[in-house]
Structures are given as C-alpha cells and as structure tokens.
Amino acid sequence: xxxxxxxxxxxxxxxxxxxxxxxxxxxxxxxxxxxxxxxxxxxxxxxxxxxxxxxxxxxxxxxxxxxxxxxxxxxxxxxxxxxxxxxxxxxxxxxxxxxxxxxxxxxxxxxxxxxxxxxxxxxxxxxxxxxxxxxxxxxxxxxxxxxxxxxxxxxxxxxxxxxxxxxxxxxxxxxxxxxxxxxxxxxxxxxxxxxxxxxxxxxxxxxxxxxxxxxxxxxxxxxxxxxxxxxxxxxxxxxxxxxxxxxxxxxxxxxxxxxxxxxxxxxxxxxxxxxxxxxxxxxxxxxxxxxxxxxxxxxxxxxxxxxxxxxxxxxxxxxxxxxxxxxxxxxxxxxxxxxxxxxxxxxxxxxxxxxxxxxxxxxxxxxxxxxxxxxxxxxxxxxxxxxxxxxxxxxxxxxxxxxxxxxxxxxxxxxxxxxxxxxxxxxxxxxxxxxxxxxxxxxxxxxxxxxxxxxxxxxxxxxxxxxxxxxxxxxxxxxxxxxxxxxxxxxx
Amino acid sequence: xxxxxxxxxxxxxxxxxxxxxxxxxxxxxxxxxxxxxxxxxxxxxxxxxxxxxxxxxxxxxxxxxxxxxxxxxxxxxxxxxxxxxxxxxxxxxxxxxxxxxxxxxxxxxxxxxxxxxxxxxxxxxxxxxxxxxxxxxxxxxxxxxxxxxxxxxxxxxxxxxxxxxxxxxxxxxxxxxxxxxxxxxxxxxxxxxxxxxxxxxxxxxxxxxxxxxxxxxxxxxxxxxxxxxxxxxxxxxxxxxxxxxxxxxxxxxxxxxxxxxxxxxxxxxxxxxxxxxxxxxxxxxxxxxxxxxxxxxxxxxxxxxxxxxxxxxxxxxxxxxxxxxxxxxxxxxxxxxxxxxxxxxxxxxxxxxxxxxxxxxxxxxxxxxxxxxxxxxxxxxxxxxxxxxxxxxxxxxxxxxxxxxxxxxxxxxxxxxxxxxxxxxxxxxxxxxxxxx
Numbered sequence: 001x002x003x004x005x006x007x008x009x010x011x012x013x014x015x016x017x018x019x020x021x022x023x024x025x026x027x028x029x030x031x032x033x034x035x036x037x038x039x040x041x042x043x044x045x046x047x048x049x050x051x052x053x054x055x056x057x058x059x060x061x062x063x064x065x066x067x068x069x070x071x072x073x074x075x076x077x078x079x080x081x082x083x084x085x086x087x088x089x090x091x092x093x094x095x096x097x098x099x100x101x102x103x104x105x106x107x108x109x110x111x112x113x114x115x116x117x118x119x120x121x122x123x124x125x126x127x128x129x130x131x132x133x134x135x136x137x138x139x140x141x142x143x144x145x146x147x148x149x150x151x152x153x154x155x156x157x158x159x160x161x162x163x164x165x166x167x168x169x170x171x172x173x174x175x176x177x178x179x180x181x182x183x184x185x186x187x188x189x190x191x192x193x194x195x196x197x198x199x200x201x202x203x204x205x206x207x208x209x210x211x212x213x214x215x216x217x218x219x220x221x222x223x224x225x226x227x228x229x230x231x232x233x234x235x236x237x238x239x240x241x242x243x244x245x246x247x248x249x250x251x252x253x254x255x256x257x258x259x260x261x262x263x264x265x266x267x268x269x270x271x272x273x274x275x276x277x278x279x280x281x282x283x284x285x286x287x288x289x290x291x292x293x294x295x296x297x298x299x300x301x302x303x304x305x306x307x308x309x310x311x312x313x314x315x316x317x318x319x320x321x322x323x324x325x326x327x328x329x330x331x332x333x334x335x336x337x338x339x340x341x342x343x344x345x346x347x348x349x350x351x352x353x354x355x356x357x358x359x360x361x362x363x364x365x366x367x368x369x370x371x372x373x374x375x376x377x378x379x380x381x382x383x384x385x386x387x388x389x390x391x392x393x394x395x396x397x398x399x400x401x402x403x404x405x406x407x408x409x410x411x412x413x414x415x416x417x418x419x420x421x422x423x424x425x426x427x428x429x430x431x432x433x434x435x436x437x438x439x440x441x442x443x444x445x446x447x448x449x450x451x452x453x454x455x456x457x458x459x460x461x462x463x464x465x466x467x468x469x470x471x472x473x474x475x476x477x478x479x480x481x482x483x484x485x486x487x488x489x490x491x492x
Numbered sequence: 493x494x495x496x497x498x499x500x501x502x503x504x505x506x507x508x509x510x511x512x513x514x515x516x517x518x519x520x521x522x523x524x525x526x527x528x529x530x531x532x533x534x535x536x537x538x539x540x541x542x543x544x545x546x547x548x549x550x551x552x553x554x555x556x557x558x559x560x561x562x563x564x565x566x567x568x569x570x571x572x573x574x575x576x577x578x579x580x581x582x583x584x585x586x587x588x589x590x591x592x593x594x595x596x597x598x599x600x601x602x603x604x605x606x607x608x609x610x611x612x613x614x615x616x617x618x619x620x621x622x623x624x625x626x627x628x629x630x631x632x633x634x635x636x637x638x639x640x641x642x643x644x645x646x647x648x649x650x651x652x653x654x655x656x657x658x659x660x661x662x663x664x665x666x667x668x669x670x671x672x673x674x675x676x677x678x679x680x681x682x683x684x685x686x687x688x689x690x691x692x693x694x695x696x697x698x699x700x701x702x703x704x705x706x707x708x709x710x711x712x713x714x715x716x717x718x719x720x721x722x723x724x725x726x727x728x729x730x731x732x733x734x735x736x737x738x739x740x741x742x743x744x745x746x747x748x749x750x751x752x753x754x755x756x757x758x759x760x761x762x763x764x765x766x767x768x769x770x771x772x773x774x775x776x777x778x779x780x781x782x783x784x785x786x787x788x789x790x791x792x793x794x795x796x797x798x799x800x801x802x803x804x805x806x807x808x809x810x811x812x813x814x815x816x817x818x819x820x821x822x823x824x825x826x827x828x829x830x831x832x833x834x835x836x837x838x839x840x841x842x843x844x845x846x847x848x849x850x851x852x853x854x855x856x857x858x859x860x861x862x863x864x865x866x867x868x869x870x871x872x873x874x875x876x877x878x879x880x881x882x883x884x885x886x887x888x889x890x891x892x893x894x895x896x897x898x899x900x901x902x903x904x905x906x907x908x909x910x911x912x913x914x915x916x917x918x919x920x921x922x923x924x925x926x927x928x929x
Binding site: 305432 | 695696698699700703704707765768769771772773774776777778780781782784785787858862865866869870872885886888889890891892893895898899902905906909910913914917
C-alpha cells in the first residue's frame with residue numbers, strides 16, 4: 001500500500017510539469033502583448049514626444065519586471081534562419097512580424113538592418129521640429145513607420161516605403177531623409193539576398209536557465225531566503241509566488257484564496273445534500289424494484305441526469321427572480337443584498353445568504369443527486385442478488401435487518417468512493433453555475449481570467465484544478481482499498 | 493423496424509455476438525425509441541436547408557423558373573453562381589411578385605431578420621405576417637429571427653458536433669488504445685539501433701511536418717476548414733515520410749550484434765501513464781482557455797478541441813478489451829498462420845473489441861453536445877452570426893418575458909442529450925455479458 005501511494009505521488013511530478021508546459025504554452029500562443037495587458041494600456045503612436053518616451057520607458061521597465069526580456073524556454077527548436085537573439089525584441093507584435101519576415105526571406109542580418117533602420121527613423125523624428133509646413137508629413141512618417149513594424153507582405157511594405165520617401169521630400173524633414181533612404185536600401189537588400197532555404201535547416205538553440213519559464217516556475221531569488229529580503233525578485237510558482245493579476249494588480253494568492261472558499265462551500269453543501277437524499281432513495285427504489293415508485297423515480301432521475309444545468313439555471317433566474325410572472329421569490333445575482341455586511345445580526349445575515357444561495361445550490365445538486373441515486377440503486381440491486389443475502393433471508397432474519405445491516409453497508413462502498421471523483425468534477429461544474437449566478441468563486445474568477453487573458457490567474461487555476469483532480473483520483477483509489485479488503489495494490 | 497420484430501421466433505436465431513446484441517438492444521423499448529428520435533433529428537439536421545429557408549424551394553417570377561435553395565447548394569460547391577436577379581432581392585417574402593411558389597416548411601433562415609416582428613414576438617402574440625404560412629410558430633428573438641428555424645439549423649450543428657468530435661475522439665482513442673492493448677508490455681520488440689534512430693528523428697519529423705509550415709497552417713484557418721485539414725494531413729504524411737530515413741539506415745546496421753539486440757518496449761505502461769496524466773488535466777478549463785486565445789474561432793475548431801480532449805475513455809476501453817482478446821485462440825491461430833501483425837490487429841483483433849466502444853461513444857456524444865452548447869451559451873468559440881441551441885438559449889438571459897427563447901432551445905438540448913444517454917444505457921444493457929443467456 002505504501003509503495004503504491006509513493007508511486008502515485010511520483011506521477012504527480014510529471015503531470016504537474018506537463019500542465020505547467022501546457023498553460024505556459026497557451027499564454028505564449030495567446031494573441032496580445034502580456035506587457036501591455038499588465039500595464040493596462042494600448043500602444044499609441046500619437047501624443048506628445050515626452051509622453052511617448054515615458055510610455056516606452058514604462059514598457060521596458062514592466063517587461064523587465066515580468067521577465068519578458070528573457071528567452072521563453074530552456075531551448076528552442078527552430079530553423080537555422082531564426083537567430084537566437086530574437087527574444088530581445090521585446091514587443092510581441094514586432095517580434096512576431098520579424099518572425100514572419102524571416103519565414104519569407106530567411107536572411108536575418110538583412111532583416112535586422114531593416115528593423116534597425118525603422119527604429120532609426122523613429123529616433124530621427126525627435127530632431128524634426130514641427131511647424132505649420134510639415135505637420136501632415138510628420139503624421140505620415142509616424143503612421144507609415146508604425147505600419148512597417150507590423151507589415152510583412154511585399155506590397156504593403158513597398159507602399160509604406162514609398163509614402164515615407166514622399167513625405168521626406170520637404171526640406172524641414174531633412175533629418176529623416178537619410179534614415180528613410182537607408183531603410184529603402186535595406187529592404188531591397190532583403191529581397192536581393194534572400195536565403196529562404198535556411199528555413200528548412202533545423203537548428204537547436206540552448207538558452208540556459210535564465211528564461212521565462214524558469215523564472216515563472218522557480219523564480220530568481222536565492223533558494224533559501226525570505227520574501228522580505230528580496231522584494232524585487234520573483235519567487236516562482238513552486239515557492240508559492242503566483243504573481244499579480246494583470247487586471248487589478250492584486251496578488252493572485254489573495255484573489256484565488258477568496259474565491260476558493262465560495263466554491264468549496266457551495267460544493268460541500270451541494271454534495272452533502274445529494275448524498276443525504278440519494279442514499280435512502282437508492283435503497284428504497286432498489287428494494288421495491290419494479291414498483292410504481294421505482295419506475296416513476298427512475299424516469300425522473302434519468303431526466304434530471306440529462307437536464308443541462310445552465311438551462312435550468314437560466315430558467316430559474318428568468319422565472320423565479322423577476323416579477324414577470326409574479327414569482328419574484330429569490331434575488332437574481334450575487335451572494336448578498338446591499339447593506340448586508342459582517343456587522344449585520346447573525347440570523348439576518350444567515351437568511352440573506354441562504355436566500356441568495358438556494359437557487360445555485362439547487363442547480364449544482366440535482367445532477368449529482370440523480371447520478372448518485374442511480375448508482376446507489378444499482379449497487380443495492382447487485383448486492384441483493386448475492387448468495388449471502390439469500391442465506392440471511394432463508395434463515396429467517398427480518399427483511400429490515402437484512403437490508404440495513406447486510407445490504408446497505410456493502411452497497412455504500414462504491415458510493416463513498418465516488419465522492420473523490422465527484423469532487424474535482426464538481427469544481428469545474430460549479431463554473432457554469434457561478435458564471436450564471438455571479439457568485440465570486442473559482443469558476444467565475446477563472447472564466448473572467450480566461451476571457452480577459454489574465455494569465456497569472458489562469459496558470460494558477462489550471463494547476464490547482466489538476467492537482468485537485470489527481471488528489472481526488474488517488475483518494476478514490478485508496479478508499480476503494482480501505483473499504484474493500486479484496487482490492488489490493490501491493491500485488492503486482 | 494416494426495416489421496422485423498414480427499419475424500416468427502421459431503426460425504433458428506442468428507447466434508453471432510452482433511445479432512445477440514441487436515436482439516438485446518431491441519428489447520429495451522426506451523432505447524429503441526431513442527434511436528427513432530435520433531434518426532428524426534439527424535434527418536432534420538441533414539435537410540435543415542430544405543425545412544427552414546428564406547428562399548423558396550421552387551418559384552416562378554418574371555417569366556423565369558428558379559430553384560433557389562438547390563441553386564444555393566450548387567453555388568456553395570463552386571458550381572455556377574446565383575442569377576443576377578437574386579442579388580437585388582433582400583427580402584424574398586416581399587421583394588418579389590411570384591407567379592407560383594413553393595416555400596419550405598418554415599419560410600425563414602435562422603439568420604433572417606423579420607423587421608416587422610422584432611423585439612421578442614411570442615408564438616401567441618399578434619404577429620404581423622402575410623398569412624399563417626409565415627407565422628413564427630415558436631416566436632422570434634430581439635432581431636426578429638425565427639426560433640423554429642434556429643432550432644432546425646441548430647440540430648445540424650448539434651449533430652455535427654457529436655459526429656465530428658466523437659469521430660476524432662474515436663480515431664485517437666482506438667489508435668492509442670489498440671496499440672497499448674495489442675502490444676501489451678512484452679509484444680513490441682525493436683532493435684536498439686532502430687529505437688535510437690527513431691527517437692532521434694522525432695524532432696526532425698515534427699520540424700518538417702509542422703514547424704516549417706506553421707504559417708501556412710495558421711493562415712489556412714482563415715481560408716476554410718478543408719484547407720486546414722488538408723494541411724494537417726499533409727504534415728502527418730511528411731512526418732511519416734521522414735521516419736522512413738531511420739528505418740532505411742537501421743536496416744544494414746541491425747546486422748551488427750550490439751546494435752541489433754532486441755529491446756522490449758513496455759507500450760502498455762507508457763500509454764497507461766500517458767492517459768493517467770491526460771485525464772488529470774482539467775479538460776473543461778483547458779477547452780475554454782484554448783478557444784479563448786484563438787483569434788478567429790469557428791465551430792470546427794471547437795469540435796476538434798472537444799474531440800482531442802475526450803478520447804481517453806475510448807482508449808481505456810479498447811485497451812482493456814484487446815488485452816482480453818489477444819489471448820484468445822483465434823489470435824494465436826492468426827499468428828500461427830503467419831499473418832502480419834498489422835493484419836492480425838486490423839482484421840481480427842480490433843473488430844472484435846469495438847462493440848463496447850459504442851457505449852462510450854454514445855455517452856461521449858451527449859457530453860460533446862452539452863459542452864458545445866455551453867460554450868456557445870457563453871458566446872465563446874462560435875462566430876456571432878452562427879445560430880446554435882446554446883446561443884439561442886443565451887439570448888433568453890435577462891429577458892424573462894420571452895419564455896419561448898428559454899424553453900424551446902433548452903428542451904432541444906435536453907431531448908438530444910437524453911436520447912444519447914438512453915442509447916448508451918441501452919447499449920450497456922445489451923452488451924452486458926451477464927445478460928447473454
């Protein structure tokens with residue numbers, strides 16, 4: 001048994017890392033710039049020069065703080081055309097565009113020169129003093145040099161370059177004229193010296209430990225140290241540093257901590273209720289098999305099992321929380337009424353909560369209740385067929401004794417172990433209900449994070465759900481062995 | 493189906509496994525009804541364009557005869573184009589003076605907006621329509637779209653989701669499960685050199701199959717699902733072709749004793765561990781996060797992702813079943829006759845272990861339909877203009893007066909899910925060996 005548990009715990013490690021790769025990969029593939037998300041601003045090419053400078057400055061500081069100035073992973077496996085320094089281009093959109101260009105032409109030195117000359121134009125623009133004569137030209141240069149950073153099609157690039165050349169014909173634009181000509185030449189060099197074959201040569205690049213994944217997972221603070229000693233360093237996921245939410249800059253730990261309480265409470269109540277009802281119901285229907293009660297309840301349970309909970313939730317909200325049909329019995333959303341807080345007298349507080357949570361708990365309960373009842377009925381039926389039950393009845397024991405002492409206890413085994421499987425499933429099932437009823441639990445939090453691309457939270461939720469699933473599965477297997485001595489894991 | 497039940501029982505019964513299963517299944521009345529309903533829904537899905545369409549099936553106006561619905565099919569297939577006259581018709585119900593016309597059962601497409609009956613016109617409310625033919629039997633939504641037309645076309649979406657995602661799941665599940673089940677832990681033997689070379693070529697196969705063409709694959713998402721599928725198949729073929737190289741290199745090298753030593757690969761252990769890790773992934777959250785990062789998600793991507801995350805049950809079943817089957821005499825006989833491994837697996841082992849997978853597929857379809865309905869209920873993964881049962885249901889949120897928007901699509905989802913659950917139950921009973929008497 002012990003070695004079995006140890007072995008199962010060992011599997012946690014690869015699973016944990018695979019999930020971390022998956023969620024890290026997802027965040028890397030997601031469109032949008034994580035630094036911009038964290039800054040909560042959009043890239044703007046308008047505005048005063050000083051503002052632009054400050055914006056750039058903030059961007060680079062944030063990127064460094066988030067570790068975005070590091071390579072993504074320990075290694076990369078790509079083509080020989082891709083340089084190993086591409087990650088140093090911090091802005092996601094610009095980096096992706098350069099990768100596109102590399103895919104088309106395969107000559108990084110020329111593409112790099114071209115990229116630098118676009119940047120040179122932006123710098124040269126600082127020495128142009130704007131006056132009434134060149135107002136439209138300045139706008140044109142800014143717009144087209146910005147467009148070049150995200151253009152890879154030949155016609156778009158050539159059009160933008162033509163526009164730049166045209167705009168710099170005015171004498172007051174002289175400082176930019178040189179860079180624009182250099183840009184044009186560099187672009188022609190890309191076309192003339194293209195080496196697309198390089199894209200077909202595989203190459204393996206090793207970046208070492210200093211990378212984004214490592215930073216996220218293990219942090220960069222010294223191994224045995226307290227968070228107080230190194231406030232500016234990251235401690236990594238494994239040491240409990242889940243980062244800050246992009247949305248409101250709060251630590252993920254506190255946001256998840258608040259949310260998980262709601263989810264656990266709702267699930268515990270829902271599961272407790274479904275067990276309390278389904279166990280006696282299962283026994284009763286199985287003992288009176290083929291009675292009218294059994295037939296009716298089987299049909300109803302089957303229907304309940306197939307009822308989509310988001311449909312029921314929508315209907316309940318529509319019909320029992322509005323006065324449209326005169327049935328405004330429950331509050332619509334949320335977990336408490338306005339004006340109710342911790343200072344409210346206990347009973348008032350309690351009934352307010354109850355009032356809010358009845359509908360969501362009902363929606364979370366009926367599905368697992370139907371499932372459990374059917375399982376319980378099946379379990380009791382199979383035990384009733386056993387020889388020892390027949391023996392007990394034959395030797396004259398009263399039916400009540402046989403059922404509650406011999407049948408009931410044995411048929412509980414599968415039901416109890418189901419708990420461990422139901423629990424992780426319930427957590428993701430609660431997602432639906434939490435979103436519809438606006439309950440601030442894990443489901444709502446993770447949904448909002450996924451939609452808003454708030455990756456620190458998505459990472460954490462994914463990892464914790466996976467861990468919960470694994471622990472649940474392990475617990476279920478162990479309970480099997482504990483309650484049923486015939487199951488043994490030591491035997492190979 | 494009804495005639496078959498009347499076959500006299502005296503006739504010697506077919507005792508093959510399949511025949512027994514069919515007989516057992518037919519005894520289960522609710523499962524048989526579920527099957528009939530399923531055939532009905534599939535029919536509705538297939539003929540959705542002829543049942544609910546804003547264009548007439550046949551019409552004659554201005555001295556010309558047209559078959560607009562059929563013509564649209566031809567146009568969609570790239571055969572010809574719609575007549576010039578069609579481009580100036582925005583509303584088929586009022587823009588044209590027909591000399592004679594045959595409308596579909598419901599003269600609305602799911603996306604047709606009836607401007608006269610906007611803002612949630614109920615089925616019993618007074619509707620501003622020309623005649624009973626144009627009545628909205630199940631009401632309309634905010635934009636004036638017909639609910640019944642949406643239900644009919646939603647049936648097609650639901651069936652597609654079920655079929656496509658479960659086909660993907662079955663393909664992967666059967667492939668992986670049968671590899672694990674047939675080879676077990678001691679049947680797959682390769683030489684050292686082949687193993688090493690094959691492992692070395694895995695990254696290369698990935699590189700030439702997919703990485704080199706990653707932009708082409710990504711761009712193909714915008715040009716249609718067939719292009720994407722074609723690109724992926726091409727990638728798999730290229731990857732397979734790359735593996736021919738290590739195979740050819742290893743052939744002469746095998747003769748060297750050290751390199752040619754046989755190693756047994758514990759396929760079953762490897763696959764089982766992989767499945768164990770895979771089922772620990774929180775699949776719904778994963779589906780949600782994958783779909784949320786796609787820039788232009790469409791229904792087929794949603795189906796593919798649902799399929800890619802729900803193959804484990806099938807793989808486990810097939811594995812268990814094959815572990816049982818492969819020790820049976822007829823497999824030994826096949827091997828003794830000198831049939832190749834591929835032939836033994838494909839022709840003899842797998843067909844005999846497929847039946848239990850049907851159960852898993854039936855329940856899988858139910859949960860795939862539910863997942864898709866919930867995703868479109870949240871508005872994730874389906875384009876805004878696509879009408880599905882889930883998206884119709886989400887339109888009912890916060891509009892309690894429009895009860896028809898909540899009741900009908902929800903009921904459609906419920907019925908369909910129930911049908912598949914009933915079929916799964918029926919199959920479980922029919923395939924239960926204890927009932928085989």
